[in-house]
């Protein structure tokens with residue numbers, strides 16, 4: 276699998292072929308539907324009783340909807356056609372009660388079912404989101420973020436929709452179909468045959484139409500996806516579009532994609548618009564057949580007028596659930612597939628918790644790597660970190676230097692236990708990091724990245740992210756030490772200014788000052804810094820340097836160094852090449868040995 280580099284870490288590149296294979300698998304494999312249903316049943320949890328009540332109400336309403344037409348038949352046969360009116364009023368009263376109860380029962384079903392489904396989905400969403408917090412970084416490496424987002428939103432929405440409406444509909448359709456057939460057979464097998472004669476025609480007609488519509492809808496979805504993708508790209512990359520004067524090209528591309536969407540949308544809706552019309556036509560044909568055959572049978576005394584009325588009603592009742600079932604089939608299938616995809620994440624192994632004791636303690640910051648070897652993927656030929664050993668004392672600064680891809684970032688990520696070493700040990704204060712509580716490790720190590728990640732929150736909250744209970748004074752103090760206070764106070768709402776997710780309203784340098792403030796608030800024992808390579812104006816650059824020096828004071832710091840100055844000030848220099856630590860020592864020592872570091876200095880590769 277190929278990976279593309281993201282600001283911090285990697286994301287797999289998924290090709291069209293991969294997607295095709297995956298979608299095919301998705302359709303082929305609505306496999307374990309029983310397992311999926313039983314897990315949803317578990318999520319329904321304490322509302323199971325209410326769900327059973329809803330199911331009983333569905334049985335009641337199906338029975339009532341069979342009873343209604345039957346009573347009409349009785350009224351016609353035993354009262355109206357024989358001119359008997361005594362007792363008619365009470366029978367009509369019963370009929371009204373039947374229909375009133377039917378409405379109440381249907382209302383209650385959908386009211387309770389909405390409650391059950393929303394609560395169940397709420398639980399599912401919570402379980403999934405909690406799970407996302409507990410998954411190792413390697414899990415996110417292997418998946419496209421867009422795809423994970425779609426599981427969090429679309430898949431859950433699909434399940435929710437199905438629980439909301441399809442669940443009752445499928446159950447009641449099956450009951451109505453079975454009930455209607457049984458009652459019809461009991462009344463007149465011959466008229467039943469006439470009523471059902473239309474079913475195969477209906478089946479083949481629907482199959483013919485849905486085959487075309489589903490292809491068209493798929494094309495339409497694809498066209499929507501492509502158009503949205505393009506619009507999103509144009510918006511997020513609008514600076515590049517403008518900088519390269521590509522507006523015209525984007526307009527042309529948009530016109531082609533938009534035209535395709537218009538065309539597929541037109542045909543998809545036209546064909547699907549046929550469905551109710553064809554159903555209506557077949558329904559009316561069925562009525563006519565029942566009425567005609569019923570008339571002949573009544574003439575010969577095989578059936579009564581009332582029975583013909585019952586059958587025309589039942590014929591209507593018969594086609595509706597049939598239609599519903601056909602419509603619900605795809606919805607239910609895609610909800611099961613969606614639920615399966617959600618459960619697949621829930622079943623992923625979590626970050627291993629191997630702490631001996633979960634009590635937090637303060638770290639000093641003595642770091643030791645002991646013959647650490649690491650591969651991102653088991654099948655990688657060469658390890659990314661190859662038997663690396665070093666020792667950094669508390670408070671020292673270690674500069675990591677080496678060509679791109681040498682493994683510098685990986686060393687830092689192993690130290691923060693984002694990944695587990697395959698071999699060897701990482702120790703802090705003589706304790707293996709996998710034996711210490713994760714919270715102790717993570718809350719006392721802080722990253723300051725080249726392209727810091729900011730949340731769509733206020734400046735204050737972004738700084739506070741380093742320590743959630745930090746007071747306003749602590750935040751301002753940290754911002755001052757980070758040389759960020761001055762620019763923050765000039766923002767429209769000062770510390771309360773809301774930043775966008777990409778922090779586009781502040782400069783790259785200011786973003787770094789914010790992330791330094793965030794790290795200062797966190798007051799970590801160990802700092803992991805990725806020095807900026809991008810050029811920042813000299814004034815800001817100086818501010819950043821100064822703020823970093825304050826931040827590093829008294830803490831163990833690992834710096835991916837790109838500036839000679841930083842390397843000079845470091846206590847230790849680690850030279851990495853192809854995952855190996857090839858040289859280490861103070862600057863003087865390394866210059867004296869005249870090895871790789873020396874030649875890098877000479878060729879100004881630092």
Ligand SMILES: Nc1ncnc2c1ncn2[C@@H]1O[C@H](COP(=O)(O)OP(=O)(O)OP(=O)(O)O)[C@@H](O)[C@H]1O
Pocket residue numbers: 278284285416651652659677678679680681682683684685686
């Ligand atoms: N999440 C990942 N999955 C797979 N391979 C990865 C992953 N992260 C890094 N790599 C690979 O591991 C190697 C070391 O990467 P690393 O980011 O540690 O290098 P680096 O020295 O920090 O490079 P740079 O100076 O460009 O930041 C690279 O070949 C990279 O492609």
